Amino acid sequence: MTSNTPASTPPTVERPITWPTVDFSRVPYDVFTDPQIYRQEMDKLFRGEVWNYLGMECEIPAWGDYQTTWIGDTQIVVTRAKDGSVNAFENSCAHRGARIVDKLRGNAKRHTCPYHLWTYNLAGDLTGVPLEKGHNGKGGMPPCFEKKDHGLRTLRVATRGGLIFGTYCDTTEPLEDYLGPHSVAQIDRLLVQRKPKVIGYLRQKIPGNWKLYNENVRDPYHASLLHLFQVSFGIQTPAMQGGIKLDKDGKNTWNHSIMGANDNANLGQLSDAYADTGKLMPDLEMHDPSLLQVPLDLGDGYKTTLLSMFPTLIVAQVGNTYAVRHLRPKGPDAVELHIAYLGFEGDTPEQLHNRLLAVNLIGPAGYISMEDGEALRLVQEGVKARRGDHSVLEMGGIGKPHDTDYLSQEISIRGFWQHYHRMMGFAPAGTPNREEESV
Numbered sequence: 001m002t003s004n005t006p007a008s009t010p011p012t013v014e015r016p017i018t019w020p021t022v023d024f025s026r027v028p029y030d031v032f033t034d035p036q037i038y039r040q041e042m043d044k045l046f047r048g049e050v051w052n053y054l055g056m057e058c059e060i061p062a063w064g065d066y067q068t069t070w071i072g073d074t075q076i077v078v079t080r081a082k083d084g085s086v087n088a089f090e091n092s093c094a095h096r097g098a099r100i101v102d103k104l105r106g107n108a109k110r111h112t113c114p115y116h117l118w119t120y121n122l123a124g125d126l127t128g129v130p131l132e133k134g135h136n137g138k139g140g141m142p143p144c145f146e147k148k149d150h151g152l153r154t155l156r157v158a159t160r161g162g163l164i165f166g167t168y169c170d171t172t173e174p175l176e177d178y179l180g181p182h183s184v185a186q187i188d189r190l191l192v193q194r195k196p197k198v199i200g201y202l203r204q205k206i207p208g209n210w211k212l213y214n215e216n217v218r219d220p221y222h223a224s225l226l227h228l229f230q231v232s233f234g235i236q237t238p239a240m241q242g243g244i245k246l247d248k249d250g251k252n253t254w255n256h257s258i259m260g261a262n263d264n265a266n267l268g269q270l271s272d273a274y275a276d277t278g279k280l281m282p283d284l285e286m287h288d289p290s291l292l293q294v295p296l297d298l299g300d301g302y303k304t305t306l307l308s309m310f311p312t313l314i315v316a317q318v319g320n321t322y323a324v325r326h327l328r329p330k331g332p333d334a335v336e337l338h339i340a341y342l343g344f345e346g347d348t349p350e351q352l353h354n355r356l357l358a359v360n361l362i363g364p365a366g367y368i369s370m371e372d373g374e375a376l377r378l379v380q381e382g383v384k385a386r387r388g389d390h391s392v393l394e395m396g397g398i399g400k401p402h403d404t405d406y407l408s409q410e411i412s413i414r415g416f417w418q419h420y421h422r423m424m425g426f427a428p429a430g431t432p433n434r435e436e437e438s439v
């Protein structure tokens with residue numbers, strides 16, 4: 001008997017994922033590229049003790065309204081029941097797994113699988129099985145078959161400020177505790193004091209890992225560097241006041257900046273901040289500055305507030321543009337950024353116009369988001385061959401993640417990794433893990 005496999009083929013040794021520092025100032029590049037890590041994230045993280053963002057209540061206002069969304073790789077249907085409650089279930093039939101709902105959104109009082117027409121109510125309970133009793137006394141399901149045992153896989157749902165969240169886990173802490181006081185206060189500030197409505201959707205497919213976006217949105221350090229035009233046009237400068245606040249786990253960040261009267265007084269004095277880059281161009285001007293002349297409409301002085309909630313939600317106020325950004329991972333090296341732009345009940349036509357105008361700044365083809373997407377692509381390209389190596393996160397100081405009153409920092413990124421590391425059950429950071437010792 002012959003074999004194509006030489007008897008002496010050595011066993012494959014998986015490279016261990018190591019986190020060299022306890023403060024997460026080093027992040028293994030493998031977490032952005034390894035397909036096995038990606039699969040583990042689906043189970044340990046998205047199906048673990050997290051509240052996943054599912055949509056906004058204003059998107060499904062009426063009985064039977066539904067829309068589909070994603071938790072990691074899993075498609076979810078979110079529906080409004082007759083009693084006004086919101087339900088969420090997996091979009092996969094309890095019979096043989098077919099996708100049930102094909103549209104992005106719509107209205108239906110029940111959902112029927114196209115394959116063998118098993119039918120479910122708005123809570124995901126199985127209510128109809130064609131030929132359940134067979135025909136002419138023959139066939140059908142066995143006597144022990146009970147419809148109540150074959151409902152769709154449902155999620156526990158909670159809402160705050162019109163945002164809908166779902167969790168697979170009975171032990172996930174109450175939503176407000178999970179969000180933390182800063183997130184709750186900002187959700188109330190942005191979404192409760194005025195009644196939001198969606199004024200448009202955009203999707204951005206980014207060729208980078210979903211966690212790179214979580215880094216990017218927790219990274220005010222890059223805001224006046226990658227987006228250098230923001231400095232030239234006085235939108236964001238390194239001199240701007242602001243800071244970050246973290247929740248108890250470090251996973252959720254509120255990052256804010258305040259435009260001060262003197263921020264743009266002398267951009268030339270910023271030359272130290274751009275030492276040796278040759279990039280600062282303070283004399284550039286916009287031909288059409290109308291984009292920059294839209295007044296802030298909340299009146300509380302915050303120029304930009306980015307609320308990043310673990311694992312995939314960002315509620316952003318950039319000037320007077322309001323958006324809910326949702327990350328939909330598409331494998332280790334791609335993510336879809338789904339953006340719902342918001343206006344508010346009672347907006348004047350001028351306010352609506354200004355909000356849509358400002359989308360030019362942060363939509364997928366807008367100046368800012370286009371650059372962020374490109375930065376993610378560059379990182380994904382840059383790290384794919386650096387297996388076993390680590391990034392460096394030291395800007396703003398090292399040590400345990402904490403709140404800051406400054407913006408040139410990567411501390412909030414380290415907070416994200418601290419929680420990610422715990423959720424994924426990696427070996428303790430700062431020590432070799434067991435596999436490494438045994439190799």
Ligand code: FES
Nearest residue numbers: 093095096113116
């Ligand atoms: S797979 Fe859905 S009814 Fe058969």
Ligand SMILES: [Fe+2]
Nearest residue numbers: 223227368372
């Ligand atoms: Fe950015």
